[in-house]
Amino acid sequence: MNIAYRLIFAIVILTALSGCHPMGTHKMPGPRSENKKTVFRTGLDNLLLSQAERFRGKRIGLITNPSAVDAKMRPAYQRIYEHPSLNLVALYAPEHGLFSSAEAGEKVGRTVEPLFKLPVYSLYGKTRIPTPEMLKDIDVLIFDIQDIGIRSYTYIYTMANAMKAAARDNKEFVVLDRPNPLNGETVEGNVTREPFYSFVGMYPIAYRHGMTAGELAAMFNEAFGIQAKLTVIRMSGWERSMFWPQTGRSWVPTSPHVPHWETALFMPATGLIGELLSVNIGVGYTSPFELLGAPWIDALDLARRLNALHLPGVYFRATRFKPYYSVFKGEMCYGVQIHIVDAKTFHPFETGLYMLKFLYDLYPQHSPFVNEKRLSSFHKTAGSDQIYSDVLEGKSIAEMRAGWKDELKEFLKIRKKYLLY
Numbered sequence: 001m002n003i004a005y006r007l008i009f010a011i012v013i014l015t016a017l018s019g020c021h022p023m024g025t026h027k028m029p030g031p032r033s034e035n036k037k038t039v040f041r042t043g044l045d046n047l048l049l050s051q052a053e054r055f056r057g058k059r060i061g062l063i064t065n066p067s068a069v070d071a072k073m074r075p076a077y078q079r080i081y082e083h084p085s086l087n088l089v090a091l092y093a094p095e096h097g098l099f100s101s102a103e104a105g106e107k108v109g110r111t112v113e114p115l116f117k118l119p120v121y122s123l124y125g126k127t128r129i130p131t132p133e134m135l136k137d138i139d140v141l142i143f144d145i146q147d148i149g150i151r152s153y154t155y156i157y158t159m160a161n162a163m164k165a166a167a168r169d170n171k172e173f174v175v176l177d178r179p180n181p182l183n184g185e186t187v188e189g190n191v192t193r194e195p196f197y198s199f200v201g202m203y204p205i206a207y208r209h210g211m212t213a214g215e216l217a218a219m220f221n222e223a224f225g226i227q228a229k230l231t232v233i234r235m236s237g238w239e240r241s242m243f244w245p246q247t248g249r250s251w252v253p254t255s256p257h258v259p260h261w262e263t264a265l266f267m268p269a270t271g272l273i274g275e276l277l278s279v280n281i282g283v284g285y286t287s288p289f290e291l292l293g294a295p296w297i298d299a300l301d302l303a304r305r306l307n308a309l310h311l312p313g314v315y316f317r318a319t320r321f322k323p324y325y326s327v328f329k330g331e332m333c334y335g336v337q338i339h340i341v342d343a344k345t346f347h348p349f350e351t352g353l354y355m356l357k358f359l360y361d362l363y364p365q366h367s368p369f370v371n372e373k374r375l376s377s378f379h380k381t382a383g384s385d386q387i388y389s390d391v392l393e394g395k396s397i398a399e400m401r402a403g404w405k406d407e408l409k410e411f412l413k414i415r416k417k418y419l420l421y
Contacts, residue, residue: 040237040247043176043214044068044076044144047233052085058172061138063092063123063162065155066100067146067254068176076144076176081116088118090138094145094158095124096255103256123158128199130165141166142174143213146254148264149182151192151207152200152271152381155254159213160202160220167228174231177214177420179247181261184210184240184421189268189349191407192383201383206411207349208268210240212420219418232420240421243343257288266290266338268348272387273356275378278368280333284326292355293321293335295328296366302358303336309354313346315339353387353397360391 041049048070060080068076081088091098097108098120108122121134135141143159159175166173189207197203203224209216214232221230244251244261251261258264266289270281273292282291293299303318316336323329340346359368369375369388379385390400 038237040235040249042070042178042235043233044070044079044178046236047176048079048083051233052083055087055140056085057087058139059087059089059137061090061092061135061141062088063094063141063143063145063158065094065096065098065145065254067252068144068178069252071249073250073252077113077118078115080142081118088116090134091118091120092123092130092134092141092162093120095154097122097124100253100255123162124154128158129161132165132169135165135169135171138171140172140174142176143217144176144178145213146178146252147180147213147216148254148258148267149180149208149210150264150267150271151189151205151209151383153254153267154199156213156216157199157202159217160226163217163221163226163228163230167226171229172231173217173228174233175214175217176233177212177235179235179238179242179244180210180212181244181251181264182208182210183243184212184238184419186210187408187412187415188347189408190383190386190404191411193386193407196380196382196384198380200381204407204411205415206408207383209411209415211415211418215415215418215420218420219414223414223418234420238421240419257283259288262340262343263289265340265343265346265348269338269352269355272352272378272382273359273368275381276368276374277327277371278366278374279335279359280321280323280327282321284323284329285321287337291319291321291333291335291337293319293328293333294366295331295333296363297334299334299336302362305358305362306336306354311347311351311354313340313342313344314351315341350397350401353400356387357391357397361394 062077062080064076070079077091080086091113096102102108107125109125110122111120113120141162145155147155163173187206187208187210191204191206192201217230218232220226221228253259270289270292274281279292279294282288299318303316306316317339319337320332320334322332386403
């Protein structure tokens with residue numbers, strides 16, 4: 001073997017051993033590496049690892065659902081129940097129930113958890129605020145649910161109501177913090193106004209708020225006057241720029257129509273439109289919130305018009321689909337599928353406003369606002385009736401955005417005080 005061949009052989013062996021390719025590499029984005037500086041832990045992980053002892057001797061109630069798991073996908077209630085320093089005596093369930101099996105808006109009754117026979121009190125049934133009877137046998141009320149970073153998702157208001165009950169009954173309230181899957185930097189959308197406060201918008205916050213549940217709890221507690229005895233057990237290894245995949249954790253559906261973390265990115269784009277029940281947004285089909293269609297839409301034309309806007313981070317593909325249930329069940333719908341090209345630059349709320357305006361302008365005989373019974377629900381989810389009136393008046397997206405500029409600026413000012421990471 002001559003010298004040249006020996007050199008080539010040595011290079012191949014060395015690069016193979018190092019895991020490199022001699023012609024360079026191309027890596028797909030992946031989870032952060034596990035080392036002492038960057039290991040990711042949720043509030044649950046940190047409770048079990050180092051903070052459980054402070055709750056020894058206290059009776060614990062836990063507000064939770066299947067989205068609250070540890071790194072090995074074990075349920076939070078199981079980990080807490082089995083911990084020698086913790087005494088879990090009751091569970092409380094938000095919308096969709098303890099196992100996230102109930103439909104949106106469906107009332108849930110009291111049940112019993114099957115593994116440990118713990119009582120499960122519903123916070124989405126006869127009452128949405130824990131009663132004194134529900135809390136009489138506990139000392140500490142813990143909240144551990146994965147939120148999705150959107151104002152209209154009800155879990156954060158279940159948390160707020162539970163904080164009010166804890167303050168009323170002099171119970172300690174603890175939030176086991178979890179990531180905002182949409183990152184903790186991007187904030188967009190309007191701010192809820194009176195008199196449109198509701199269970200899908202209880203406080204004046206932006207539609208995509210860029211906060212964690214723990215940060216929201218701190219803001220609700222102080223800025224909005226709940227004044228509970230609040231403790232937030234923080235995450236470690238989470239940075240505000242991180243989207244869900246960068247945590248390295250698997251996604252557990254937070255509710256029946258949020259099967260993937262990306263669904264939370266689609267929801268601000270189509271969720272408002274879906275409240276009107278004038279088109280199908282993929283709910284009732286295989287891709288909830290990723291689609292927009294109706295029997296009377298010209299799919300090719302709508303896709304062409306939307307793509308001509310060159311909206312950042314998104315592409316619209318003409319498609320057709322037949323919903324299995326919900327709006328236009330069993331009918332062929334024509335429209336678009338939303339493809340997120342770049343999650344960092346994609347602005348779903350603004351994208352949704354463009355889609356809503358096109359529906360109103362292009363199909364006057366099928367106005368998205370034709371169902372007047374749904375307008376109240378739309379206004380509550382939108383946080384005001386301004387979006388409705390702006391669309392009717394033909395305002396541009398820039399003009400619409402200017403209408404809530406001052407309110408958004410005030411929210412950002414308040415928000416900054418409560419950021420924990």
